[in-house]
Amino acid sequence: MEEESSMILTIKQQELLRYGISPSQIISQLERVLGNYKISELKQFAIITPIVLETDQKAFAELLKTAKVRNSEGKSYALRNFVEYEWGNRLKKISADVSGSYFSINLTEDVVQPNSEELISDIDQWANQNSLIQKISGRYFSDQENLKELVFILFISVVLLYFILSAQFESFWQPLIVIFTLPFGIMGAMIVLWIGGSSINIMSAIGMVVMLGIMVNDAILKVDTMNRNLKALEKKDKESVYEAVFSAGKIRLKPILMTSITTLLALSPVLLSGGLGAELQKPLVLAVMGGLTIGTFTALYFVPLVYFQVQKF
Template identity: 25%
Template sequence: SLEDSARLAARIESLVMEEIGEDELDSLLTNVGVTFVDFTTIKFESNYIQLIVDLEKPRPHGFIERWITPLVSLRFSREGTRERDTLTVINAIRARLQTVPGIQRLSILRTQGGPAGSDVEIGILGEDIEVLRGHGDRLVRFLRQLPGVYDVRQDLEPGKLEYHYTLNERGRQLGLTQRLLAEAVRTGFQGRTVVHVTREDHRVPVRLIYPRQVRSEGAALETLQIVLPTGKVVYLGDVAEITMSRGANVVKRRDMQRMATVTAEVDPAVVTAIEVSDRVQREFGALFDDMPGYGMVFLGEKRKAGHSIQDMLRAMVIALAVIFFILAALFKSLLDPLVVMVAIPFGIIGVIFGHWALGFHLQFLSLVGFLALAGIVVNDSLILVDFAKRLRDQGWDRLEAMVEAGRVRTRPILLTSITTFLGVSPLIFFSTGQAAFLAPMAVSLGFGLLFATGLILIGIPCFYMLADDLRRMVTARLAPREQ
C-alpha cells in the first residue's frame, strides 16, 4: 500500500543521509507512489519510491583542478566540499540499501549526457513468455556474478496477482460462452452504465457495480452470479475453472516477436559495456541455435556507439587518404605529403596524456576529437613545409630555408594552436551536466594540438631534411640507370 511505501521511503531516506553526510549532500527529494523517468515520462504505482539526490561540488583534486582551472576561470575560491567522487558515493549507497528488507528492486542512476539507455541492454526473442522469463532469469544471474556489473534487471518480472477463469463443461451444457462470462465479470467489477438521470441541467450516468467490499475480495469472484439464457442464476465458480497466477508487468515486441529485455549498468573502472556484451555472446550465443523461433539481440545506444568505433576507424583511413592526395596534388610530390602527415602521430601523445591527466577513458568521442585533430596538425606542418619549399624555389639552401621557415612561421603556428586550445578549454575544464560527455572530444583536440605543435616545430624540420636526403639518394641511384 501507499502507507507501507511511505514508511519504507522514510527508512531509505534516513540510511542515505547517514551514508552521505552534510558535507556531501546538497539536497534530497523523495517521491512516493510516483517516479519521474524523464521530463515527459511519469509512472504511478503505490509501490514506487524515488529519491533524487543532489550532491555538493567535489573538492579539487590534482594539479589541473587545483591550479589550472582556477587560473583559466578566474575563480580562485574552492567551493567544493565533497571528498568522494560520484561513483564511490553510488556504490556506498547501493551496498547500504541492498540489505534493507522490503526493497524488491533497486536501481541507482546518475545524470549523464551522451548515448541514452543502459550500459548493457540485451533482448531475448520468442513466443512463450515463461520460456523468455526463464532465459532472462538465467542471464540476470550470469550478469550479477560479473565484477563491475550492477543494477541488473529484466522487464518480465512477475507482476500483480491475476485471476483467470475458463468456461468448463457444465457451463457449455447450460448454453454459456466465454464472452458471456467476460461480460458478467466486467459488469460486476468494472460496472455498466444502465441509465442517465438529469440533475440540475446535467446528465448524470447511473452505473451498476458491486460494492467496494465485494470487489476487493478474491473469493467474491467464485460467487459472482451468472444469468442463464433461461433466466436461472448460477455461480461463476460452478461454470468456470478459476485459477490464480502472476501476470507480466510489460510485454514488448520486436519484429512481431515477444521480447524480454535484460539491462545492466557497469563500472567503467572495472569493465566496459562492450566487454560484458562479448562475454554474454560467448556464454549464450549458441544457446538458441537449437531453439527455432528464439534468439538474442544486443540493443541500446551505447552498444551502437561501440560498433561505431569500427566505422570511425574506416572513416579515418579514408580521411587520411584524401589528405594525402590533396597534398600530393599541391606539392606535386609523393614524399613531401608524408613529411607533412608525420605530424598526425605526434598528436596521439597529447591525446593519451590529456586523458590520463584528467581521468578520462579513451572512448568513441575521443576518436572523433582525434579525427578533427588530424586536420589541424596537418595545417600547422603544411605552413612550415610550404614556406620552406617556396624559399628553396627562390634559390635558398635547404638548411637555411628550413631555419628561416621556423623563424617566420613559429608565431602563426603557436597563435593558431593556443587560440584553438583556449577555444575548447571550457569543455575541457568546466563541462558539466549534459555537456560533460563532450569533454573527451575536447581533451583529444586540445591536448593533442598542444603536444603536436611543439613536436612539429622540432620534428618536422628533421623529417624534411631526412626526406630530402632520401630523395637525393634515390635520384642519384636512378640517374646512372637512365644513362
C-alpha cells in the same frame, strides 16, 4: 526483465458454452470480486495511473464461492465453476515500439562485451528456450558500424593526402613527415579522453578528424616554408638546411601558436558548462584539445627535426 508475483486466472471456455454464459460476464464479475472499482485517473504526460477503490481483504476462494453469475435463462451459478487460478511470476511490464513488443535485458559490467560472440550465443540460446525471436540492435552497435566507416574514410583520406602532397612538394618523402605527425595527435587525444573519463565514440572520433585537419595544416605550412627558405638560399648543404629550418621556425611560430591557442580557448567553455548538450560534446572537445596540444609541439619540434635530419644528406 522485471517480474512480480501474480494471480493467473484461466476461464473455462467449455463450461461457459455448456451453461450459456459469455466471457464478458465472467470478467465483469471478477473485476467486482477483486475490487477493481475505478474512481479516477492520474495523468502525467503519457503515463496514466488509475485510482482504484479496494474491497475488504477476504479469502479469494471464498469470494469465488459466494460470487454468482447469471446465464441467459436467469439461472445463477457460482463463479468458481468457470474460473481456475494459480499463483506465479509474470512480467511486470511489456516494452514495445514501432517494431512491436520486446523484452529488455540489463547487462552488468562483469559480463563480456556486448559485441562478443559468446554473449550473442547466450542470448540466442535463451531466446530459443523461451520460444522468442531476438534481434540485437541499439545505439552501441550502430556506433560501432559508424566508427568502422569513419576509420576507413580516414585511411582513404590519408592516402589521398599523400599523393596530393607528393605532387605539391615534388617529393616522395616530405609528405611522410606530415603523415607521421598524425599518430602523435591520435595518441594525445586518447590520453586526454582517458584522463577525462570519456570513451571513443562517434563524437570523439569526429573530434579527432577535426584535430587531425588542424595538425596537417600546420605541418604542411611548416614544410612548405622550409622548402621556400631553402630554395631562396640556392644551397643544399648542412648550414643552409639549418638556416632554412631555423628561419621557418621563427616565421611559423606565431601563426601555429595562435591557431592552437584560439581553438583551445574557444572549446574550453564546453568543459565548464553542464547539461545534456555539453555531455554529448565533451568527448569531441577533449579529443580536439588533447590532440591539438600534442600536435602543436609536433609541428614546432618534430617536423623541423625530421626535415633537417633527412634534408641535410
